[in-house]
Amino acid sequence: MYLGLATVTLLNLISYAPVQPNAHEKAWGDAAEYYAMSVQxxxxxDxxxxxxxxxPxxxxxxxxxxxxSLDSVWLAFTFALALAAATxxxxxxWVRLNLRLYTSALAAVALACTFWYAPYAFSNPYLVDPLNNxxxxxxxxLLFxxxxxxxxxxxxxxxxxxETTLLLAPLYPLAAWTRSRSLRDKQVIGGLVAVVVAGGLYFAFRLWAQALIGGDYGFGAGQANSGLLGNIRFALSSNKGVDQAALYSTFGFFWLIFAYGLYREFRRERTRSLLLVSSVWLGLCCLAGRLVATxxxxxxxxxxPLVIGLVAVQLDRHRGEARRIWVGVVFFLYLAVNYKLASSSTIFLVGLAGLLVFVLLEVPPFWPKPASGRVPPADDGPPTEEFLPHRGSLERD
Incomplete structure (x- = not known):
C-alpha cells in the first residue's frame, strides 16, 4: 500500500512539477514570496x-x-510532505477510524489525487501548503x-x-464540551488553557519575527490594501462572482456524499460525533478564511481529510465483492474529475455518474441495505473451500 501511495505521488510530481533549470522564475502568487524567503x-x-x-x-x-539547489530541495520537500500526508x-x-484496508487505501489515493491538495502544490512547488496539510x-x-x-x-x-493553523486550537475544548456538556470538565479547561498558551506563543513569535525582518506587518497589510476591511473587499472581489463554482470544483460530487455523511453522523451520535464537530468547525474557519484570501x-x-474521510466512512459500510467493485468505481470517477480525464463539457456528467453509483449503493434495488452503523473490519466474504474449518468428529481406526 505504501509503495502504491509513493507511486501515485511520484506520478503527480512527474505530471505537474516544473523540472527545468531555474523553475522558480516562473513561480506565481505567494510561491514567489516563499522562494525569496528560502533564499534569505x-x-x-508582503x-x-x-x-x-x-x-522556507x-x-x-x-x-x-x-x-x-533550492529548486530541487523545494521539489523534494513537497514530494516528501505530500507522501507523508497521504500515508x-x-x-x-485504517487504524483510528477502523475502516477496511480496501476503503482506506482508495481514500488515501483519492486524497493524494485531489487537485488542490497535491497536484497543484507540485505545479507551483514553493508553497507552505504541503507542510500545513x-x-x-x-x-x-491527536484530537481524536x-x-x-x-x-x-x-x-x-x-x-x-x-497562521491559520491557530484556528484549529479552539476545536479541542469545543469537542471536549460536546462530549461532557460541562465547562468544568478537565479536557475543556485544559483545551482552553492550550488555546491561550498557543496564542501567546504565536504572538511572541510574531514579535521576534517582526524584529528580525525589520518591517511593520500588521494584520491585513501588504495585499493590495492597507487594512483588514480593505483586505476583505479585495479578497471577495477577486473571483468576480464565480465563488460557488470554484467551491464546488474543490471536491466535486464528493461534497454531496460528505453532506449525507454529516447527516448520518448527526442521526447516529448527534453533536458527540467528532467527525461532525470537526467538519462544522473547520468549515466555518474556511468561510472566515475566505474573507481574507483570494x-x-x-x-x-x-x-x-474530513470530506474524503466521511465519504470513506459511508462507502465502508458496503460489503461483498459486488459492492466492493462499485465502491472502487465511485473513487475512480472522483479521480477522473480531478485529473480531468473527461472534457470540460462532460466533467459534470462524470460527477453525476459518481453520485448516481453512490445513491444506488445506498438505496439498492437488487441487494439488502448495508448495516446502519459503522461496521468493524471483517473478511469480505465466507471462507473458501480451501480454508473451510473441520466440522464433525475425528474417528480412530
Missing amino acids: TGAQV NPFALRMLS WLVHTVNRFTGI VFFEFL LLYLLALW DRRLILFALVIVVGAINK DTQRVFVMLA
Missing part, C-alpha cells in the same frame, strides 16, 4: 507571507548544509486521541508555518 531568512516580502517562516527556513537549512491519512482511516492531519488525529499536549504543540508549530479552492481544500 527574514526577507522583507504580509502575511513574511511571517510564514517554517517551510527548512528548505534554506537543507540547501545550506547540502548544497543542493498518515491512510493510517488514520500534514500538520492539520496530525492535529486531527485526546492528546492535548501534542495537539497544542502541533498547533504552535503549524502557526509558524501558516483562492477559494486552496482555502477549502483544508477540509480534504
Whole structure:
C-alpha cells in the first residue's frame, strides 16, 4: 500500500512539477514570496507571507548544509510532505477510524489525487501548503486521541508555518464540551488553557519575527490594501462572482456524499460525533478564511481529510465483492474529475455518474441495505473451500 501511495505521488510530481533549470522564475502568487524567503531568512516580502517562516527556513537549512539547489530541495520537500500526508491519512482511516484496508487505501489515493491538495502544490512547488496539510492531519488525529499536549504543540508549530493553523486550537475544548456538556470538565479547561498558551506563543513569535525582518506587518497589510476591511473587499472581489463554482470544483460530487455523511453522523451520535464537530468547525474557519484570501479552492481544500474521510466512512459500510467493485468505481470517477480525464463539457456528467453509483449503493434495488452503523473490519466474504474449518468428529481406526 505504501509503495502504491509513493507511486501515485511520484506520478503527480512527474505530471505537474516544473523540472527545468531555474523553475522558480516562473513561480506565481505567494510561491514567489516563499522562494525569496528560502533564499534569505527574514526577507522583507508582503504580509502575511513574511511571517510564514517554517517551510522556507527548512528548505534554506537543507540547501545550506547540502548544497543542493533550492529548486530541487523545494521539489523534494513537497514530494516528501505530500507522501507523508497521504500515508498518515491512510493510517488514520485504517487504524483510528477502523475502516477496511480496501476503503482506506482508495481514500488515501483519492486524497493524494485531489487537485488542490497535491497536484497543484507540485505545479507551483514553493508553497507552505504541503507542510500545513500534514500538520492539520496530525492535529486531527491527536484530537481524536485526546492528546492535548501534542495537539497544542502541533498547533504552535503549524502557526509558524501558516497562521491559520491557530484556528484549529479552539476545536479541542469545543469537542471536549460536546462530549461532557460541562465547562468544568478537565479536557475543556485544559483545551482552553492550550488555546491561550498557543496564542501567546504565536504572538511572541510574531514579535521576534517582526524584529528580525525589520518591517511593520500588521494584520491585513501588504495585499493590495492597507487594512483588514480593505483586505476583505479585495479578497471577495477577486473571483468576480464565480465563488460557488470554484467551491464546488474543490471536491466535486464528493461534497454531496460528505453532506449525507454529516447527516448520518448527526442521526447516529448527534453533536458527540467528532467527525461532525470537526467538519462544522473547520468549515466555518474556511468561510472566515475566505474573507481574507483570494483562492477559494486552496482555502477549502483544508477540509480534504474530513470530506474524503466521511465519504470513506459511508462507502465502508458496503460489503461483498459486488459492492466492493462499485465502491472502487465511485473513487475512480472522483479521480477522473480531478485529473480531468473527461472534457470540460462532460466533467459534470462524470460527477453525476459518481453520485448516481453512490445513491444506488445506498438505496439498492437488487441487494439488502448495508448495516446502519459503522461496521468493524471483517473478511469480505465466507471462507473458501480451501480454508473451510473441520466440522464433525475425528474417528480412530
